[in-house]
Structures are given as structure tokens and as C-alpha cells.
Amino acid sequence: MEARDPGLQPERTTLAWRRTLISLVVVDLFIWRSWLTSEPSTGNLVAGLPGLDYQGICALMAAAATIVLASVVWVRSRQLHAGNEAASARLVLVSTVAVVGLGATAIAAIAVGG
Amino acid sequence: MVGKLPGTDKTWRDILREPAWRRTGKTPDYRFSLANERTFLAWIRTSLALLAGAVAVDQLAPNIAPTPVRLVLCVLLALVGAGLAVLSYRRWGQMEAAMRNDQALPFSRVMLFMTIVVAVAAFAFAVLILVAR
Numbered sequence: 001m002e003a004r005d006p007g008l009q010p011e012r013t014t015l016a017w018r019r020t021l022i023s024l025v026v027v028d029l030f031i032w033r034s035w036l037t038s039e040p041s042t043g044n045l046v047a048g049l050p051g052l053d054y055q056g057i058c059a060l061m062a063a064a065a066t067i068v069l070a071s072v073v074w075v076r077s078r079q080l081h082a083g084n085e086a087a088s089a090r091l092v093l094v095s096t097v098a099v100v101g102l103g104a105t106a107i108a109a110i111a112v113g114g
Numbered sequence: 115m116v117g118k119l120p121g122t123d124k125t126w127r128d129i130l131r132e133p134a135w136r137r138t139g140k141t142p143d144y145r146f147s148l149a150n151e152r153t154f155l156a157w158i159r160t161s162l163a164l165l166a167g168a169v170a171v172d173q174l175a176p177n178i179a180p181t182p183v184r185l186v187l188c189v190l191l192a193l194v195g196a197g198l199a200v201l202s203y204r205r206w207g208q209m210e211a212a213m214r215n216d217q218a219l220p221f222s223r224v225m226l227f228m229t230i231v232v233a234v235a236a237f238a239f240a241v242l243i244l245v246a247r
Binding site for chain 1: 132136142145147148149154155156159161163165169170172173185188189192193199202203207210
């Protein structure tokens, strides 16, 4: 392990990841609120799951994205606690995909299920 | 689990492996790598803020504009948000590739673009709030 960074770079990076997770939770709260206050759907988008509209899919996606990002933050915090190694492209890509997926379902929920 | 992706010779394992540019040049100083990572996260948060704004305006201010106008504005905001998330990953990769090969950091119009988007959105919502009263 390297000497302690005088600029506290790993600590700042860990906090940046946590801040990002908190931002995602803020988006979640808006999405879940709009899902809970929307009128119950009679649509049948997915066979076998009546009542699941785009709002519901968006709410599920928000939960999934949060779980994914929370796992990434947990892994990355542990790495940064142990040393100063750079993030693997996998972690960065997985976080990006989670946010883009959430954006796509949010667009569907606003445009179709709103 | 490791099936071929449709239309390519790549497998899921290839996609998840470290990209080829990460094995070129020399590994940058960890301080630069971590700064690059924090810049990526800052852009991701900007993207999340745009998504939150789109959902919030759509749900909490239903009378701000006629429904079609409101929907178009909110979908545009969410589209920019999702696009910005993709751009932030691309930029993270470009920055690190440049550092690895001792090249100048790539210039990008993302900052100018985002400044214009936020300014126009703020102006549009200011006008809508005034008119809606």
C-alpha cells in the first residue's frame, strides 16, 4: 500500500461516489412518488403482470439502478480504503448503464405513462 | 452464460473485460486517475439532476404549461440527462487514453452545450411560471 495521500484523494473519491448515490436516491424518490400517486393502470404491458404500466417499470428500474450503484459504491469504497488503485472500466461502465437505463424508462414513463 | 452477442463475434466476457485502450501507454499517476474518476461522477450527478428535474416538473407542476408542451420539455430534459450519462463515460475513457499516451486532453463542447441547455431550460421555466399565474 502507498503512503497516505496528503491531498486525501481516495477519501474525496469515495465521498464523490457516495454523493452520486445520494443523487440517485433523490431521483428515486420523485419516481416512486409519481408511481404511487398515479392512477392504477388497467394496461397489460407484460403478459402475466396486469397493472404494470411504464410508471411501474420505471419504479422497478429505479430500484434496480439503486441496488447496482450501491454495490459499485460499496466495492469502490473498499478498494479506495485499501489503496489508490484506479477504477476498473467495468465499474464505471456498469454505473453508466444503470443511469442510462433509468433515463430510458423515465422517458417512457413521462411520454407514455404520464 | 457466455453467449455470443447478436450480430457480432464478441461475447459478454469481451464486453466486460478491460477495454484495449487501458493496456496502451503507461498507467497515469493515481492522482490524475482519481481526479478523472471524480470528474466522471460529477457529470453523472449532473445527468441525475436533469432526470430529477424532468420527473419533478412532470409530476409536481402539472399546470405549468399545456400538457403537450410540458411533456416535450420534460422528455427533452430527460433525453439530455441520459445522453449526458453516455457522454460522461466516453469522456472518462478519452481522458484516460490521452493521459496514458502523453497527449493533450481532448477538447470538448460538452461544457458549452450544457451551459446553453441549463440556461435555456431555466429561462423557459421562468417564462412558463410567469405565464401560468
